[in-house]
Amino acid sequence: xxxxxxxxxxxxxxxxxxxxxxxWLGLAFLFFSSCREKNTLEDxxxxxxxxxxxxxxxxxxLNIPEDNPMTVEGVKLGRFLFYDGRLSGRTHPDSLMSCAxxxxxxxxxxxxxxxxxxPGGFPHxxxxxxxxxxxxxxxxxxWNLNGYGWSGFLxxxxxxxxxxxxxxxxxxxxxxxxxxxxxxxxTKALIQSIPGYPELFRKAFGSxxxxxxxxxxxxxxxxxxxxSANSRFDKYMKGEVQxxxxxxxxxxxxxxxxxxxxxxxxxxxxxxxFTTHLFYNNGKDSLFTDPMDRFLVTQDxxxxxxxxxxxxxxxxxxxxxxxxxxxxxxEEVIGFYSQGLKPSPSVSPLMHHINDGGIQLTPSEKEDLxxxxxxxxxxxxxxxxxxxxxxxxxxxx
Amino acid sequence: MMVIFIAxxxxxxxxNKTEDPExxxxxxxxxxxxxxxxxxxxxxxLKYTNAAGNPYLVTEIQYFISDVVLYRxxxxxxxxxxxxxxxxxxxxLPETLTYKLTDDIVPGTFDSISFTFGINEVKNQSQLFxxxxxxxxxxxxxxxxxxxxxxxxxxxxxxxxxIRPFNFHMGIGQIYDxxxxxxxxxxxxxxxxxxxxxxxxISNAEELALTLVMDVNQWFEAPHNYDFNxxxxxxxxxxxxxxxxxxxxxxxxxxxxxxxx
Numbered sequence: 008x009x010x011x012x013x014x015x016x017x018x019x020x021x022x023x024x025x026x027x028x029x030x031w032l033g034l035a036f037l038f039f040s041s042c043r044e045k046n047t048l049e050d051x052x053x054x055x056x057x058x059x060x061x062x063x064x065x066x067x068x069l070n071i072p073e074d075n076p077m078t079v080e081g082v083k084l085g086r087f088l089f090y091d092g093r094l095s096g097r098t099h100p101d102s103l104m105s106c107a108x109x110x111x112x113x114x115x116x117x118x119x120x121x122x123x124x125x126p127g128g129f130p131h132x133x134x135x136x137x138x139x140x141x142x143x144x145x146x147x148x149x150w151n152l153n154g155y156g157w158s159g160f161l162x163x164x165x166x167x168x169x170x171x172x173x174x175x176x177x178x179x180x181x182x183x184x185x186x187x188x189x190x191x192x193x194t195k196a197l198i199q200s201i202p203g204y205p206e207l208f209r210k211a212f213g214s215x216x217x218x219x220x221x222x223x224x225x226x227x228x229x230x231x232x233x234x235s236a237n238s239r240f241d242k243y244m245k246g247e248v249q250x251x252x253x254x255x256x257x258x259x260x261x262x263x264x265x266x267x268x269x270x271x272x273x274x275x276x277x278x279x280x281f282t283t284h285l286f287y288n289n290g291k292d293s294l295f296t297d298p299m300d301r302f303l304v305t306q307d308x309x310x311x312x313x314x315x316x317x318x319x320x321x322x323x324x325x326x327x328x329x330x331x332x333x334x335x336x337x338e339e340v341i342g343f344y345s346q347g348l349k350p351s352p353s354v355s356p357l358m359h360h361i362n363d364g365g366i367q368l369t370p371s372e373k374e375d376l377x378x379x380x381x382x383x384x385x386x387x388x389x390x391x392x393x394x395x396x397x398x399x400x401x402x403x404x
Numbered sequence: 405m406m407v408i409f410i411a412x413x414x415x416x417x418x419x420n421k422t423e424d425p426e427x428x429x430x431x432x433x434x435x436x437x438x439x440x441x442x443x444x445x446x447x448x449x450l451k452y453t454n455a456a457g458n459p460y461l462v463t464e465i466q467y468f469i470s471d472v473v474l475y476r477x478x479x480x481x482x483x484x485x486x487x488x489x490x491x492x493x494x495x496x497l498p499e500t501l502t503y504k505l506t507d508d509i510v511p512g513t514f515d516s517i518s519f520t521f522g523i524n525e526v527k528n529q530s531q532l533f534x535x536x537x538x539x540x541x542x543x544x545x546x547x548x549x550x551x552x553x554x555x556x557x558x559x560x561x562x563x564x565x566x567i568r569p570f571n572f573h574m575g576i577g578q579i580y581d582x583x584x585x586x587x588x589x590x591x592x593x594x595x596x597x598x599x600x601x602x603x604x605x606i607s608n609a610e611e612l613a614l615t616l617v618m619d620v621n622q623w624f625e626a627p628h629n630y631d632f633n634x635x636x637x638x639x640x641x642x643x644x645x646x647x648x649x650x651x652x653x654x655x656x657x658x659x660x661x662x663x664x665x
Contacts, residue, residue: 064534066535262546263547263640275542277531277533277542285540352567359568362566
């Protein structure tokens with residue numbers, strides 16, 4: 008497993024680009040404002056910084072691009088856009104689609120096995136094309152420094168400028184055949200024409216001119232506020248609640264090498280994100296045919312069949328499981344780790360029970376492990392009104 | 405205690421530092437290299453054999469060193485970068501293969517250098533590192549908490565020609581009650597590595613570059629033959645195996661003097 012992408016040294020370039028972009032923007036703005044009379048953009052463009060509070064034990068390093076600082080106005084706009092089906096650039100009721108069509112709050116921002124339009128939790132885009140992989144949860148993404156997507160193909164040091172961060176996911180989602188299947192200029196034009204939006208763009212970015220870049224920035228800002236850190240396990244870590252005996256047994260299994268040994272890849276007390284954001288082959292197959300595994304990004308044959316070890320926070324709600332959704336329930340997942348492992352040359356050495364087919368848990372150990380994993384559900388997050396669909400869209404006032 | 409003592413010693417010497425331009429302070433930069441049989445490791449390639457005759461490959465090596473101390477030829481010593489003296493090395497992350505110590509070093513001749521492999525019990529506390537990559541080294545609370553000193557991951561071929569993964573992980577050990585299986589005590593497994601006969605000089609304003617070379621085979625060689633077929637693939641809950649590793653660990657590093665910049 009290789010964590011670093013050796014050719015990726017584009018950070019300064021990104022900075023340079025954003026600087027020169029700002030320079031031109033500044034110049035354009037000077038030119039523009041000299042033609043205007045009063046009420047220049049500069050005067051009343053004072054967005055309020057949005058402060059992310061670091062939860063107990065969480066990293067202090069955040070992945071927030073320098074050219075998109077978090078602001079209260081940006082987050083507010085981003086929330087509207089995240090939920091507004093007109094992000095598809097179309098207004099016919101059948102052609103509305105937004106991020107929230109697939110990313111549902113009550114399912115930790117996945118589709119979930121009970122999605123009304125995606126049977127079994129396998130989403131498809133507006134055109135009917137099914138997504139290549141199943142969903143990833145949209146929680147605590149501001150802490151991911153290694154790469155977004157199952158293969159981590161979007162990462163900050165990427166030499167390709169449009170494949171670096173959540174901002175870029177917005178463009179990809181709008182354009183992708185298997186997602187919104189739209190075009191960015193149509194989306195931009197439609198949003199511009201909706202009363203209320205230009206004013207929100209002015210408050211967030213200093214100009215009523217809707218740009219797709221700013222659409223991406225606003226949505227990314229909103230996504231970065233989606234923080235889940237108040238599960239029963241969090242309260243247990245802070246000494247506020249006690250876990251049941253079965254949950255505690257499960258915790259021991261989770262964090263011991265001779266138990267179930269999940270913590271090396273999925274975290275624990277010392278890494279409460281419950282993911283390392285790293286990529287491993289966890290022993291599901293012996294043959295690898297998916298062209299979009301980690302190998303796609305690193306070209307390292309040892310990354311065949313490797314995917315991101317997703318966070319186990321709220322995992323109870325985010326089936327189906329694994330990149331291809333092969334397991335519908337957590338019971339099946341635990342059954343797999345217990346008895347279903349398949350060896351291959353690229354399997355991670357951290358899967359050290361691979362030759363025994365798995366960790367061989369007894370039925371009561373399986374139940375304990377499951378009960379522990381369920382303590383990672385954060386009900387407050389799942390119903391937090393700040394993350395929910397706004398009551399009214401900007402033109403409905 | 406020892407740490408405080410050494411730290412005090414260091415602060416004492418730092419205060420006496422002269423401002424003589426002829427005698428400008430030097431710096432120490434450490435580089436890390438990982439070899440088997442004196443050749444840089446080819447990762448994920450089953451081409452190595454340890455002293456016990458186990459064919460094996462290495463996937464990655466991740467570890468901490470801390471408390472770097474220099475021994476001057478006048479028998480005084482200096483602890484470098486007290487307070488910020490834990491360095492993480494990861495063969496997958498090139499930026500971790502350099503450790504630039506920031507403390508000033510009064511020019512002179514040195515007999516040797518030593519460091520802690522792992523982290524001492526004063527500092528090895530859970531949530532000391534909240535950020536990755538260090539946070540990914542956490543050692544479970546139940547097993548003693550703090551951090552892995554090392555994760556050396558790879559695979560070996562057993563006597564039946566089956567390829568098996570090994571996680572040669574070191575950290576705080578546990579003593580288990582044989583009857584109840586309960587943990588009765590924890591064992592600190594960190595150790596000091598001294599590189600005697602490693603004399604070097606630091607001249608005026610010099611940034612001395614030294615390379616610490618880990619020879620992975622040494623973990624499995626002396627004084628004990630470490631046989632994977634005997635110890636198996638996981639040792640976090642096996643103090644006897646970690647004790648063996650620790651005793652072998654004293655010889656795994658040697659020092660290379662680079663050309664100074």
